[in-house]
Amino acid sequence: MTAGRFTLSPATSAVLADLGVSTGAVLRAAGLPEDLFLNRQVALTPDQFYRCWAALEEISGDPALGATLAQRVRAETFQPAIFAALCSADLRHAAERLAAHKRLLGPLGLAVHADGGRLSVTIQWPADPLPPPSFVAYELVSWVALARLGTRRPVRPERIAMPNPPGGAAGQAYEDYLGVPVGLAAAPVVTFTALDGRRPFLTANAEMWRVFEPELRRRLADLDRVESTADRVRAALLELLPAGQCSASAVAQRLALSRRTLQRRLAEEQTSFQAVLARTRHALARHYLERPEITITEIALLLGYDEPSSFYRAFHQWSGTTPHQARATAT
Incomplete structure (x- = not known):
């Protein structure tokens, strides 16, 4: 503010x-x-x-x-x-x-x-x-x-x-x-x-x-505090991802910003849209994996992936392990 x-x-x-x-x-x-x-x-x-x-x-x-x-x-x-x-x-x-x-x-x-x-x-x-x-x-x-x-x-x-x-x-x-x-x-x-x-x-x-x-x-x-753009992007993604919307354009529209302005503000905070997206997906994936009633395929869809294989690759990149291994460890 x-x-x-x-x-x-x-x-x-x-x-x-x-x-x-x-x-x-x-x-x-x-x-x-x-x-x-x-x-x-x-x-x-x-x-x-x-x-x-x-x-x-x-x-x-x-x-x-x-x-x-x-x-x-x-x-x-x-x-x-x-x-x-x-x-x-x-x-x-x-x-x-x-x-x-x-x-x-x-x-x-x-x-x-x-x-x-x-x-x-x-x-x-x-x-x-x-x-x-x-x-x-x-x-x-x-x-x-x-x-x-x-x-x-x-x-x-x-x-x-x-x-x-x-x-x-x-x-x-x-x-x-x-x-x-x-x-x-x-x-x-x-x-x-x-x-x-x-x-x-x-x-x-x-x-x-x-x-x-x-x-x-x-x-x-x-009054001298400024709202973090990264936090606003994360909040928007929490609502958009389950609908399969994970693009910078979709988030920018939700926040009433141009895509260029969104990218610039994130850069000023020493981050990027892809970095915020990855962190948000990783945190959500960890949360969903603790709920055994949600299948791996369903988790992939909830995170905005078209194919489970894309989720597997991304999760391995984030954590060095597979979703199945992470779920076994969590439970």
């Missing part, structure tokens, strides 16, 4: 399921790999993330997607940073915590102001690429959803505004949810009354915050 990216958790799939939208359809439309959510956490560049959002908006056919998502907010579908915010004493403290951990949310900044007792949160975006207006609307509306979830009260913002606010039916849908229209402003901002900013969170839990805080620190440290 690297800085400058939006991070998504596997719970994103649950959110899409609630919308009745196929995760695979969204990822394909966005040109992203279908194995994306097999990872524990996902990091997308702004361009990738915005393509994913645009694909979700198109497939759902919902012009007020942000409002719809806000109405489906549940604590268990939050990322840890936002779940930890629910442990705060009130909305003001939750905003301060989220601002401190804003890098976990993506390449955006949060400016929190308590002006005259009112609580205002302004969202600052990178200049390029600009986010879709509907996503900006969602980010603003999510603060209202957080306040309502924490207080269990129908909190209504004093003001909510953004560049290019939604109009027409979408604008009305947002107003129906928020209780106020989305106005025009140079920067996205949502403002709450002093009372709502200080209203106690029924979800406040200091002990749970002490549990989450080390995890948040760890995730901040993880």
Whole structure:
């Protein structure tokens, strides 16, 4: 995971399921790999993330997607940073915590102001690429959803505004949810009354915050880690091999990469597609050989070989012995 990216958790799939939208359809439309959510956490560049959002908006056919998502907010579908915010004493403290951990949310900044007792949160975006207006609307509306979830009260913002606010039916849908229209402003901002900013969170839990805080620190440290291409190739092969697909082209397509890019990234990790393929097949072969109910011929097919003789030659090259000898030793 690297800085400058939006991070998504596997719970994103649950959110899409609630919308009745196929995760695979969204990822394909966005040109992203279908194995994306097999990872524990996902990091997308702004361009990738915005393509994913645009694909979700198109497939759902919902012009007020942000409002719809806000109405489906549940604590268990939050990322840890936002779940930890629910442990705060009130909305003001939750905003301060989220601002401190804003890098976990993506390449955006949060400016929190308590002006005259009112609580205002302004969202600052990178200049390029600009986010879709509907996503900006969602980010603003999510603060209202957080306040309502924490207080269990129908909190209504004093003001909510953004560049290019939604109009027409979408604008009305947002107003129906928020209780106020989305106005025009140079920067996205949502403002709450002093009372709502200080209203106690029924979800406040200091002990749970002490549990989450080390995890948040760890995730901040993880931002500089990069996902191994070799690991992604291996995960793809685990699914493709039983179907007889073991080519670099098939794996590259699964990972939404060109074959040349796949080979280049593996070379940068001091390995190659053939080396990863061989290691994956060898590990799987050892696993299958420990299961006597699977014949040698079946193992060859599960590993993507057309003929058992090809598997015999490869296994001997890997281990210096035959599959039958290895099975006898294992049992």
